[in-house]
Amino acid sequence: MGVFEAIALAAAFLALAGTAWLPSRALRSVGGAWAAAGLLVALRPLLGFAPAALLAVALGALAAWRLPEAVLRRIAFALPSLLLLTYVTAVLMYLAPGSPFANERAAPPEVERTLRERYGVPEDATAFFTIYVERLVVEGTLGPSIKVQGRSVEDLLLPALPVSLALGALALVLAVVGGVALGVCAGLRPGSGVDLSSMGLALLGVSLPNFVVGALLMILFGIALGWLPVAGWGGYRHLVLPAITLALPTAAYVARLTRSGTIDAMQQDYIRTARAKGLPERLVVAKHALRSALLPVVSFLGPAAAAIMTGSFVVETLFGIPGMGQWFVKGAINRDYSVVMGTALVYFALITAFNLAVDLVLAWLDPRVREAQ
Amino acid sequence: MSASNAALPRSAGPWRQAWTRLRRSPAAVTGGVLFAAITAICVCLPWLLGLDPVTTDPAARNLPPSPLHPFGTDALGRDLLARVLIGGRTSLLIGVAATASSVLIGVLVGGAAGLYGGRVDEVLMRFVDFLYGVPYMFLVILVMLLFSDTARGEPLPVFLALGLVQWLTMARIVRGEVLALRGRDFVLAARALGASDAGILVRHLLPNTIGPIVVYATLTVPGVIILESFLSYLGLGVSLSWGQLVAEGVAVVNPLRSYWWLLFWPATFLSATLLALNFLGDGLRDSLDPRSPAGGTSPAGDRH
Numbered sequence: 001m002g003v004f005e006a007i008a009l010a011a012a013f014l015a016l017a018g019t020a021w022l023p024s025r026a027l028r029s030v031g032g033a034w035a036a037a038g039l040l041v042a043l044r045p046l047l048g049f050a051p052a053a054l055l056a057v058a059l060g061a062l063a064a065w066r067l068p069e070a071v072l073r074r075i076a077f078a079l080p081s082l083l084l085l086t087y088v089t090a091v092l093m094y095l096a097p098g099s100p101f102a103n104e105r106a107a108p109p110e111v112e113r114t115l116r117e118r119y120g121v122p123e124d125a126t127a128f129f130t131i132y133v134e135r136l137v138v139e140g141t142l143g144p145s146i147k148v149q150g151r152s153v154e155d156l157l158l159p160a161l162p163v164s165l166a167l168g169a170l171a172l173v174l175a176v177v178g179g180v181a182l183g184v185c186a187g188l189r190p191g192s193g194v195d196l197s198s199m200g201l202a203l204l205g206v207s208l209p210n211f212v213v214g215a216l217l218m219i220l221f222g223i224a225l226g227w228l229p230v231a232g233w234g235g236y237r238h239l240v241l242p243a244i245t246l247a248l249p250t251a252a253y254v255a256r257l258t259r260s261g262t263i264d265a266m267q268q269d270y271i272r273t274a275r276a277k278g279l280p281e282r283l284v285v286a287k288h289a290l291r292s293a294l295l296p297v298v299s300f301l302g303p304a305a306a307a308i309m310t311g312s313f314v315v316e317t318l319f320g321i322p323g324m325g326q327w328f329v330k331g332a333i334n335r336d337y338s339v340v341m342g343t344a345l346v347y348f349a350l351i352t353a354f355n356l357a358v359d360l361v362l363a364w365l366d367p368r369v370r371e372a373q
Numbered sequence: 374m375s376a377s378n379a380a381l382p383r384s385a386g387p388w389r390q391a392w393t394r395l396r397r398s399p400a401a402v403t404g405g406v407l408f409a410a411i412t413a414i415c416v417c418l419p420w421l422l423g424l425d426p427v428t429t430d431p432a433a434r435n436l437p438p439s440p441l442h443p444f445g446t447d448a449l450g451r452d453l454l455a456r457v458l459i460g461g462r463t464s465l466l467i468g469v470a471a472t473a474s475s476v477l478i479g480v481l482v483g484g485a486a487g488l489y490g491g492r493v494d495e496v497l498m499r500f501v502d503f504l505y506g507v508p509y510m511f512l513v514i515l516v517m518l519l520f521s522d523t524a525r526g527e528p529l530p531v532f533l534a535l536g537l538v539q540w541l542t543m544a545r546i547v548r549g550e551v552l553a554l555r556g557r558d559f560v561l562a563a564r565a566l567g568a569s570d571a572g573i574l575v576r577h578l579l580p581n582t583i584g585p586i587v588v589y590a591t592l593t594v595p596g597v598i599i600l601e602s603f604l605s606y607l608g609l610g611v612s613l614s615w616g617q618l619v620a621e622g623v624a625v626v627n628p629l630r631s632y633w634w635l636l637f638w639p640a641t642f643l644s645a646t647l648l649a650l651n652f653l654g655d656g657l658r659d660s661l662d663p664r665s666p667a668g669g670t671s672p673a674g675d676r677h
Contacts, residue, residue: 013496013500014496016499016500016503017495017496017499017500019499021495077499077502077503081503084503085507089511089515092512092515092516092518092519093515093518095519096515096518096519096521097519097521098521203648203651203652204644204648206595206599206647206651207595207644207647207648207651208640208643208644208647209599209602209603209606209616209619209643211602211603211606211619211620211623212619212623212636212640215623215626215636218626219626303505306507306508306509309508309510310508310509310510310603311603313510313603313607314603314606314607317606317607318606318623328511328514329514329607332514332515332518333608344511347508347511348507348508351507351508
């Protein structure tokens with residue numbers, strides 16, 4: 001890593017840290033502007049330039065005007081951190097030994113130079129990053145894949161994105177619903193058989209790597225019972241086993257969070273009040289206890305989504321699912337710089353958007369944040 | 374570092390108290406004993422029995438467990454018992470070393486943020502927030518690539534990469550504790566006596582934070598071991614570890630010819646270790662903080 005890269009990284013970190021001190025009014029305009037810019041880049045391949053620009057500006061203005069300050073601060077932080085992340089990705093890739101043009105037979109230098117020119121992959125990470133971002137902003141494309149001849153990164157990722165999204169969303173829903181159900185049952189009667197068995201199950205869920213669990217599920221339901229397809233991709237039935245596999249560790253953690261939240265909540269005074277006024281136990285739990293017990297679960301959703309993305313690398317490989325995780329791993333091993341950058345960018349953007357959505361939900365759920373507005 | 378040397382004998386009191394409380398928790402004791410036993414077996418047994426994990430034997434391929442090869446042999450005729458135990462050394466080493474480096478970074482960052490507060494805190498915690506937003510598998514894979522020529526299959530890059538992404542929660546925990554402690558009278562007294570910032574951190578703040586640090590470190594080790602197995606599964610891990618063996622075992626799982634021992638033994642050792650550490654960590658947390666019934670920090674290290 002050169003001196004220039006080090007300086008650029010330090011400056012970027014400082015710029016990120018600076019968002020903490022933006023005064024209220026500047027925060028509103030910066031947050032709105034970033035929201036509009038991010039939306040424009042994201043929507044453009046889907047809608048075309050003019051409609052995307054209109055929609056992005058409208059939504060950005062709406063965001064600057066209406067959103068709570070805490071969320072705008074997050075937005076002001078999000079776009080620079082996306083840029084920084086892609087820059088770090090580029091620097092790390094360039095630091096790694098090997099290059100996309102290193103073949104068994106060495107190409108003459110002028111051939112390599114032409115190839116580097118054509119794919120926009122100069123010798124140095126910062127120049128590469130500049131070309132990459134410029135291409136993304138000006139042309140709205142992720143560039144050509146270096147290793148998959150004649151295809152752009154969008155061609156590769158667009159079919160993979162819905163697959164990964166469906167898998168991830170299903171796993172997240174399973175993890176949250178299953179985890180909350182287990183956790184509430186356990187937390188209502190701590191020390192009981194239900195509690196011990198569900199917490200034992202949760203502990204088991206984090207004590208086996210999920211590719212082992214997945215392989216066992218595959219054998220049991222795919223081969224021995226023949227209920228579900230073993231692997232591959234074709235329809236919703238192909239999603240069931242991978243989604244369960246992917247959900248397990250996260251479900252285990254959600255169950256533990258919910259359990260301790262429920263135990264805490266059930267000891268509060270307002271629960272005693274609710275019981276004293278003769279509310280049936282079912283309603284005491286559903287209306288009063290769950291509300292505060294679930295707040296930590298909602299704030300865990302962001303990290304949970306990240307955990308599920310991490311797991312999806314492994315689960316996609318195990319079940320042979322043509323998702324984005326596979327492209328990242330393949331791209332990283334083959335040094336296909338543009339595929340790695342593209343996957344990283346899409347993943348980071350997804351997780352950023354998801355975290356923002358979670359913040360919005362939290363702000364709406366938590367009266368302390370809502371009223372601070 | 375005379376300050377830390379002087380502090381050690383004096384902190385024996387709280388240590389003994391924690392020890393007494395820990396012994397009362399059956400889960401923690403079981404977990405601790407199990408973990409110690411597995412570690413002892415992996416460290417001593419290959420050495421005592423002179424086990425050899427690398428010699429191949431074409432005549433003894435894929436043999437089921439037998440008196441000669443108690444765990445069976447793999448596709449190249451290597452003794453699985455030797456491989457599981459030696460692989461265990463690597464997995465445990467990676468788990469402990471990555472956790473140690475995550476504790477070091479986490480304590481430094483969290484300690485500085487909590488002690489200095491204000492802008493330092495703001496900047497450091499922003500940085501932590503930023504890294505929290507990254508699905509860390511990206512960073513781990515990218516860092517692993519850096520070593521793909523020079524140290525492929527070695528444990529060093531793996532624990533470097535895992536240590537680099539695992540310190541975030543530790544930093545948050547230490548910061549929270551230090552922030553809560555730094556206004557207390559004993560810290561003000563030390564400051565009034567002219568103690569330096571580093572001295573206050575090492576002598577007064579960290580000894581009072583040791584409980585949460587130990588608990589979270591115990592829970593980080595299984596998290597790291599499981600992450601290492603993910604890397605092995607993706608073909609980016611070390612050459613011989615539990616994760617690698619489990620991945621090999623999963624690869625040969627098929628309904629026609631079952632080489633079950635290739636999956637069963639490494640998976641059993643791996644999950645027994647993870648269970649033991651999770652029990653130990655939970656027990657430690659309950660004995661150090663009776664107020665928390667369970668939950669709070671994550672079971673298998675923090676998944677973010």
